[in-house]
Amino acid sequence: MPSQYLTHAQLLHVARTGRQQNCRLLARIQSLEQILGISPRRLKQYKCIITLLSENDVPGLCRLLATNLCRGASPRFVYQQLEKCLKKMYAPCGNFSHCEYDIAFIAKSLCGPRLLFALQKAYGLPSRTTLWRNAHVPELRPCIASPTEKEIEYNLSALFDQSIWKVPPLDSLKHAGKVFMMDGVAVEEVCRYCPACDVVCGLCHEHGDSVDCGVADYNAIKAIKTALDVGKVHVGKDATVLALGSLSNPDDYIPIPVLLSSSCKAEDTDQLAYWLDLFLKVWRSHPNGENYMGQLPYWPVMENLLFVLLISKLQ
DSSP states (O other), rough: OOOOOOOOHHHHHHHHHHHHHHHHHHHHHHHHHHHHHHHHHHHHHHHHHHHHHHHHTTTTTTHHHHHHHHOOOOHHHHHHHHHHHTTTTTOSOOOOHHHHHHHHHHHHEEEEEEEHHHHHHHHEEEEHHHHHHSOOOOOOOOSSSSSSSHHHHHHHHHTOOTTTTOOTTTTTOOOOEEEEEEEEEESSSEEEETTTTEEEEEEETTTTTGOOOOOOHHHHHHHHHHHHHTTTSSBBBBEEEEEESSSOOOOOOOOEEEEEEEEEOOOOHHHHHHHHHHHHHHHSSSSHHHHHHHOOOOOOSOOOOHHHHHHHHOO
16 A cells, blocks of 8 residues: 655655756746847847838848848847948848849840949949859850851750740740841951850851861961961951841840851852751751741841842742
């Protein structure tokens, strides 16, 4: 039969357990008192931050708050960082959003690097070098000599990327294909180095295949200069541009150039017809071509007798 009273050892165990529980409760009470003592000060700091944000436009605010939240910064430190931003003593760098990259690219494309520099200082947009390093900006790669399938495929992949271009449904009137545009444009009559291909570009496509445009060493550059001096190849006096525009889709109304080839004005309709036929062949087989963007039903020509003769020959 169990005893009615506790033994001495049991009494010691109960006392020790109660003391430990009392110590834990006292520690929790002290912790809550500290939190309650800090809370008014934190609320005051948060109120100061909200007041500061309501009265000022802080450049790069989202990136500044995201960085400090990831680091677990206190409200007081965040407030100090905001004040430094307003005094131009601190600027958050990196972690730009896609929207910021798009705005910076539009500013640089339409108004040049000066406007981008002003927006960078005023609103914390990425700089020109940051935009060049990180933003995915499709570029038209000029033809080195006579146009090749590889060059056409690269431009179609870069300029008609399926992640950017959203084609309307097949039953929509907007899905009426592309219009074919071709014309000659003036260019600066100089040769340039293309770092992407490690070649010299700017030579005429009529005679560019007769020389090696690569710049593997200094002798290759001297060989190109000798060919230019003797008239074996020429610097392009203008460039033949091939562009594609939408027929009835207002979302992509601006024509997109897909081929750029320098010319010395010695080409005839047979040469031009050959690489136009090559482009149409690549357009029909490329994943971003006819199967995705639509057919090429029209052939408008712009102010060039050679192009008129070419279209009459193709027809």
